Amino acid sequence: MLSISYLFLCLIVLKIVKRSIKITLLKMKKTVIVSSPGKLIIGGEHAVVYGRRALVTSIGMRLYMQLTEEEQDNETNKRLLNITFHDTNQYYSIDLLDIHDSYPIEIQGILYIYNHFKSFISDQNQLNIQVRSEIPIGAGLGSSAAFSVCLVGCFYLLYYKKFNQEDINELSYKVECIFHGTPSGIDNTISTYGQSLIYSRTLKKHINFHLSNLTIIDTGIPKSTKKMVDLVRLFVENNQKDGEKILNDIELCVDTMIEHPEQINQLFEQNQKLLKCLGVSTLEIDNIIQILEKKNISTKITGAGGGGCLIALTSDFTKDQILDLLKDNHIKSIYLVECGVEGLREEQTF
Structure with a gap:
């Protein structure tokens, strides 16, 4: 009789432990952090849009992005996407079940990539994105491309566990189109691959080009x-x-x-x-x-x-x-x- 009671007690404890483990796993955060460099076009501005070659180099000024997926604490019917831009002290909390068309262009880019990856994301979870940058905005140094590449890179790393540079470059170009209409693709390419490049629509060649001054x-x-x-x-x-x-x-x-x-x-x-x-x-x-x-x-x-x-x-x-x-x-x-x-x-x- 004692052994049956003991066995019954063990089963109850096992169920409690399994439930506790399940709850813990659900509440575990999945976080990735990536960075990508800015760029300089040394020569070939505008001509590259018309198929000519340009010389472009990455620079040691980077944008950093952190993406976290975690269980929502509050029991609501909302699916939240929280975004913090540390450099401009801007914060957005978006209900992904009630999206409208009046968001700033950076948010539009994020939502575009979210839609691309949403099949990977649990309905019970929220996403948190944090962004900080050393690259001046609107200065021609590739800040939007670094943002686009980091954005795609974060989602790839979180859900595919690795980078695929070719795919990331291609998808980040589509985000760049949201920012700039019909860009050349040179900014997202250098931000993805780094180093220096001879770039055109038909050529992408890494070269050893350096200027010390x-x-x-x-x-x-x-x-x-x-x-x-x-x-x-x-x-x-x-x-x-x-x-x-x-x-x-x-x-x-x-x-x-x-x-x-x-x-x-x-x-x-x-x-x-x-x-x-x-x-x-x-x-x-x-x-x-x-x-x-x-x-x-x-x-x-x-x-x-x-x-x-x-x-x-x-x-x-x-x-x-x-x-x-x-x-x-x-x-x-x-x-x-x-x-x-x-x-x-x-x-x-x-």
Whole structure:
């Protein structure tokens, strides 16, 4: 009789333990953390949209993203997606069962990727996304691409347990289209793979390209990539002969940069003049470049133009010396950068 009672008691205890284990597993958090670099286009801006080659490099300024899936604490009919942007102190809590069309563009990108992966996600769980970045927003340094690549990379790592760079690059390009309309794809490619690339629609070649004296000058002038891309498209459509020649000459600058890096100063100056012909420079940008040229510092637009960032071959000049030269130009920031860094990677801490 004692043995039967003891057995019965053991069965009860076993059921309690199994239930406790099940509850614990349900409440366990699944978390991944990834980062991806910003980018610089050394040469080939805008021409790359029309199939020409561009030279692009990753830089040691990164965006970090953390994705967590966990059981919802409150018993509601909502399925929550919580998003925190630490740099801008913005927080969103979205009911995934009641989505509307008026979210900011970053949230639209997140929802697009959520829909792609939602079959993996339990109905009882919520998602938490945290974002922080070292990459200035709207400066032509690939902040949206780093965001897009990290976003896709997080979901891949959480649900496939590994990266597939080709798939991540392809899907992050679709997020970039939400941001920019019809981008070239160069930003998400360099953010995914890192290093330096010769890039076109038909070519993606990693190369050993390095500049030791490269400085990013954030002009602080607001700019829109989509607006600049549309402006160049209008110019090329209305001036087909001149437009094609400018695009070809920009590609020639790129090829020469790679084959004859000792000519990089002259090629920076030549590339900038061609970009000015396309209409993506401004009076403020021209003034900054002229000031630096007087000190034999070759400077050009990087990215879409119209504002944002310039890159300069600053030789032996320090950051403070450059800021002093441009003290009347209300420069926002200056960065001395490392080029050719690692692409998308998993991180241990956020």
